[in-house]
Amino acid sequence: MAGIKDVAAEAGLSVATVSRVLNGHPSVSEDARRRVTDAVERLGYRPNAVARSLRTDQTRTLGLVISDVMNPYFTELARSVEEEARALGYSVIIGNADERPDLQDHHVTTLLDRRIDGLLVSPTDGGSPGMLGAARAGTPMVFVDRWIPGVDVPVVRSDGRAAVRDLVAHLHALGHRRLAIIAGPAATTTGRERVDAFREALAAHGLELPDAYIGQGDFQAGSGRRVTEGFLDLPQPPEVVFAADNLMALGALDAVRARGLGVPDDIGLAAFDDIPWFVHTDPPVTAIAQPVRDLGRAAVRALVDRIEGGPGASVTLPARLVVRRSCGEGGPGIENPPSPVRRSTP
Amino acid sequence: MAGIKDVAAEAGLSVATVSRVLNGHPSVSEDARRRVTDAVERLGYRPNAVARSLRTDQTRTLGLVISDVMNPYFTELARSVEEEARALGYSVIIGNADERPDLQDHHVTTLLDRRIDGLLVSPTDGGSPGMLGAARAGTPMVFVDRWIPGVDVPVVRSDGRAAVRDLVAHLHALGHRRLAIIAGPAATTTGRERVDAFREALAAHGLELPDAYIGQGDFQAGSGRRVTEGFLDLPQPPEVVFAADNLMALGALDAVRARGLGVPDDIGLAAFDDIPWFVHTDPPVTAIAQPVRDLGRAAVRALVDRIEGGPGASVTLPARLVVRRSCGEGGPGIENPPSPVRRSTP
DNA sequence: CTGAAAGCGCTTACAG
DNA sequence: CTGAAAGCGCTTACAG
Numbered sequence: 001m002a003g004i005k006d007v008a009a010e011a012g013l014s015v016a017t018v019s020r021v022l023n024g025h026p027s028v029s030e031d032a033r034r035r036v037t038d039a040v041e042r043l044g045y046r047p048n049a050v051a052r053s054l055r056t057d058q059t060r061t062l063g064l065v066i067s068d069v070m071n072p073y074f075t076e077l078a079r080s081v082e083e084e085a086r087a088l089g090y091s092v093i094i095g096n097a098d099e100r101p102d103l104q105d106h107h108v109t110t111l112l113d114r115r116i117d118g119l120l121v122s123p124t125d126g127g128s129p130g131m132l133g134a135a136r137a138g139t140p141m142v143f144v145d146r147w148i149p150g151v152d153v154p155v156v157r158s159d160g161r162a163a164v165r166d167l168v169a170h171l172h173a174l175g176h177r178r179l180a181i182i183a184g185p186a187a188t189t190t191g192r193e194r195v196d197a198f199r200e201a202l203a204a205h206g207l208e209l210p211d212a213y214i215g216q217g218d219f220q221a222g223s224g225r226r227v228t229e230g231f232l233d234l235p236q237p238p239e240v241v242f243a244a245d246n247l248m249a250l251g252a253l254d255a256v257r258a259r260g261l262g263v264p265d266d267i268g269l270a271a272f273d274d275i276p277w278f279v280h281t282d283p284p285v286t287a288i289a290q291p292v293r294d295l296g297r298a299a300v301r302a303l304v305d306r307i308e309g310g311p312g313a314s315v316t317l318p319a320r321l322v323v324r325r326s327c328g329e330g331g332p333g334i335e336n337p338p339s340p341v342r343r344s345t346p
Numbered sequence: 347m348a349g350i351k352d353v354a355a356e357a358g359l360s361v362a363t364v365s366r367v368l369n370g371h372p373s374v375s376e377d378a379r380r381r382v383t384d385a386v387e388r389l390g391y392r393p394n395a396v397a398r399s400l401r402t403d404q405t406r407t408l409g410l411v412i413s414d415v416m417n418p419y420f421t422e423l424a425r426s427v428e429e430e431a432r433a434l435g436y437s438v439i440i441g442n443a444d445e446r447p448d449l450q451d452h453h454v455t456t457l458l459d460r461r462i463d464g465l466l467v468s469p470t471d472g473g474s475p476g477m478l479g480a481a482r483a484g485t486p487m488v489f490v491d492r493w494i495p496g497v498d499v500p501v502v503r504s505d506g507r508a509a510v511r512d513l514v515a516h517l518h519a520l521g522h523r524r525l526a527i528i529a530g531p532a533a534t535t536t537g538r539e540r541v542d543a544f545r546e547a548l549a550a551h552g553l554e555l556p557d558a559y560i561g562q563g564d565f566q567a568g569s570g571r572r573v574t575e576g577f578l579d580l581p582q583p584p585e586v587v588f589a590a591d592n593l594m595a596l597g598a599l600d601a602v603r604a605r606g607l608g609v610p611d612d613i614g615l616a617a618f619d620d621i622p623w624f625v626h627t628d629p630p631v632t633a634i635a636q637p638v639r640d641l642g643r644a645a646v647r648a649l650v651d652r653i654e655g656g657p658g659a660s661v662t663l664p665a666r667l668v669v670r671r672s673c674g675e676g677g678p679g680i681e682n683p684p685s686p687v688r689r690s691t692p
Numbered sequence: 693c694t695g696a697a698a699g700c701g702c703t704t705a706c707a708g
Numbered sequence: 709c710t711g712a713a714a715g716c717g718c719t720t721a722c723a724g
Binding site for chain 2: 001044051053075078082094112113114221276277280282283
Binding site: 349350351361362365366368369371393394396397398399400401402 | 700701702703704
């Protein structure tokens with residue numbers, strides 16, 4: 001593979017001059033520029049990014065550590081992050097933690113070893129040693145979606161409180177009173193917040209959230225299945241189950257179907273995080289949608305700002321309720337009810 | 347950040363010795379080893395992977411260029427690839443081509459600039475210049491899922507022929523005769539092969555595949571929607587539509603629903619690539635499942651073999667038909683028909 | 693505007 | 709077993 005020396009030889013100039021034209025340095029004669037460009041073309045030369053990074057101490061690469069790539073929410077987030085990063089001249093390396101703190105640590109360590117310029121993370125837990133270390137070491141960093149309280153890092157996320165309030169009002173209006181939740185891990189902010197928001201919203205309607213109606217999940221389908229089975233086994237099962245993410249909703253659907261029961265007739269279902277498939281599930285699932293694309297974009301902007309020495313402002317975007325048919329919205333016997341979309345910000 | 351020199355100073359040894367213990371070189375005294383280990387610990391030293399790569403000319407990194415991350419099939423493939431790579435001591439950088447040759451080229455170029463040790467690609471088209479160049483330049487490379495005829499690179503893929511035959515036999519037994527397909531891009535092998543397999547299978551039953559029943563899609567939901575609308579507008583619409591991937595099946599579902607029609611009563615639907623959501627769509631979708639995890643694993647093994655100078659054997663794995671209810675399997679009025687799973691290899 | 697030279701943080705023959 | 713030194717492919721003050 002041709003190196004910069006080959007180009008210099010081919011162009012009859014020094015490597016310094018070649019480097020200058022490669023980097024668009026202003027003080028290069030038009031003649032030299034052309035000779036280098038031609039030589040580069042002839043040799044099919046491509047600068048070695050590894051060498052360049054070592055020398056300049058920047059890789060133009062962002063690390064993104066997400067909790068679970070198989071979760072459509074995170075897949076879309078990753079896509080949006082890559083898009084925005086590319087637009088700003090950065091590459092991104094994705095690390096999939098699979099909701100495992102040890103894997104998360106493995107990825108931040110690997111990413112740091114590669115000297116990425118900045119780190120975007122959606123922490124799996126309350127803070128694995130590697131992650132905390134990275135934050136302390138001063139690596140430019142920003143949290144997306146989930147964050148860690150007490151760690152001084154900008155947070156880009158969406159606030160589901162209003163949407164959860166809308167959801168509960170919606171369920172209440174439908175006549176439901178026994179509402180349960182499949183919670184995410186208590187070690188995550190989103191895991192905790194969604195339960196809190198749900199409980200608060202219930203309280204506003206004079207409703208309680210008994211312990212038996214809080215199932216501990218881990219944001220994966222399997223836990224949604226197990227928790228739902230538990231709910232179904234209760235002497236007094238809930239009327240509606242609210243899954244704190246789309247994968248646990250999938251699990252809930254599995255569990256209900258495995259019992260030969262139906263949604264929403266036997267039990268209602270709502271989910272946090274909307275995905276295209278929810279339109280076509282049986283029944284279409286009422287969900288809370290986050291502005292994923294915007295979150296990804298904002299996160300990259302904040303991170304790049306930090307990298308360039310800026311403050312990297314936090315941003316919070318609203319989520320919104322999307323009403324469909326999984327909570328008995330049609331009423332018994334009604335085939336094709338209207339499907340209004342309600343926004344959390346009226 | 348501490349460098350190897352700091353460690354050497356701290357340990358009272360030369361950087362050469364430090365490097366040796368870091369790399370597990372045998373000829374190092376026990377005493378030196380301990381002093382270095384301690385110094386590393388004290389300083390929280392981590393080797394700079396960029397410098398190491400420059401020196402050793404290997405990055406222990408694999409590039410994976412896929413056609414569309416948002417497609418659950420590829421997401422799962424990417425996950426499996428990363429898992430196996432990690433097990434073998436490699437990291438992977440994912441490039442998402444979004445079915446665009448230009449983006450694909452952007453990613454292979456970037457990946458090559460970073461001097462990845464090997465490239466895994468599922469080509470978006472018949473071969474963008476960058477990709478062909480990489481293959482010619484001798485970068486260790488293997489194709490996954492899709493490949494490019496005439497390019498001498500191992501191929502790891504799944505053969506859907508038998509499963510498509512099973513599907514057509516299944517549809518024929520159900521009494522369907524007018525079968526249509528939403529094809530993938532003709533520039534991709536999977537786009538062509540699935541149409542060919544479908545046509546052959548039809549022929550075996552004395553059925554034709556008229557041009558009007560071949561809709562040109564691009565593996566994305568939007569095209570599935572458009573093609574399906576076209577089918578529905580035909581004077582004689584097909585009885586069953588076979589979507590060549592899961593995203594186009596989603597689009598088909600959208601289109602049918604938008605017309606106020608239903609699957610399978612008004613039109614049947616089958617899809618290539620099975621995904622968890624197909625169990626819960628309305629109705630559950632009959633699909634052809636690929637052994638994705640195994641494909642990912644095999645692809646990484648082949649690539650690493652190539653990197654280490656081996657031949658990197660091609661591998662082809664069978665796909666299988668999963669019968670559900672989207673083709674009228676229940677018959678009119680039957681609520682819960684058995685859902686047999688038929689394997690393509692009897 | 694151009695070039696010689698130093699140096700980024702490592703690894704690895706080569707001596708000893 | 710250990711160290712001094714060269715070198716991986718670049719970029720960038722420093723002179724001229």
